[in-house]
Amino acid sequence: MQQRILVIDNDQDILEAVNAALTMENYSVETSPIVEDIFQMIHDKNPDLILIDYLLYGINGGELCHMIKSEPSTSHLPVIIFSGYPKVIQSLGTYDCDAFISKPFDLDDFMAVIKDCLAKSIKE
Numbered sequence: 001m002q003q004r005i006l007v008i009d010n011d012q013d014i015l016e017a018v019n020a021a022l023t024m025e026n027y028s029v030e031t032s033p034i035v036e037d038i039f040q041m042i043h044d045k046n047p048d049l050i051l052i053d054y055l056l057y058g059i060n061g062g063e064l065c066h067m068i069k070s071e072p073s074t075s076h077l078p079v080i081i082f083s084g085y086p087k088v089i090q091s092l093g094t095y096d097c098d099a100f101i102s103k104p105f106d107l108d109d110f111m112a113v114i115k116d117c118l119a120k121s122i123k124e
Contacts, residue, residue: 002026002027002028003027003028003048003049003118004027004028004029004030004045004047004048004049005022005027005028005029005030005048005050005051005114006030006031006041006042006045006047006049006051007019007022007029007030007031007032007050007051008032008035008050008051008052008053008056008061009031009033009051009052009053009056009082010033010034010053010055010056010057011033011053012033014053014103015031015032015033018031018051019031021107021110022114025111025114027114030045030047033057034058035056035058035064038064038067038068039071039073042068042074042077047077048077048078048118048121049078049079049080049114049117049121050065050068050077050078050079050080051079051080051082051114052064052065052079052080052081052082053081053082053083054081054082054083054085055083055085061081061083062081062095062097063095065079065081065095065096065097066095066096069095069096069097070096076121077121078117078118078121079096079097079098080097080098080100080101080113080114080117081095081097081100081101082100082101082103082105083100083101083102083103084102084104098117098120098121099116099117101113
C-alpha cells in the first residue's frame with residue numbers, strides 16, 4: 001500500500017515540484033496551498049506524513065505543526081517543516097516537528113528525510 005503524504009505550501013511551483021518528486025518515488029500525494037481546518041484535512045486525506053511550508057497564508061506553518069503535535073489524535077503523525085528561511089525557524093524553535101528541510105533542497109537529501117521520518121513513524 002502506498003504511503004500518503006500531505007504537502008501544504010502556498011507556492012504552486014513548489015507544490016508541483018514536490019508532488020512530481022514524491023510521486024516518482026511511489027508515494028500517494030495530496031497538495032494544498034491553503035489550510036482552513038487542519039484537523040478536517042487530516043481526517044479527509046489520512047496522511048502518513050505531513051510536509052508544511054513555514055510561511056503560509058493566514059497561518060504560520062510552525063504553529064500549524066504545533067497544533068498537530070499537541071492534539072492526541074494526530075500527535076503521532078510525522079511533520080516536516082520546510083522553508084527558505086532556515087535562520088528564522090532555528091531562532092524560533094522547531095514547533096515539535098520531526099524534521100526541518102531548508103529550501104532550496106537537494107532532492108536526494110529531501111527524499112532521505114522523508115523516508116527516515118516515515119520509517120521512524122512505523123516503528124513507533
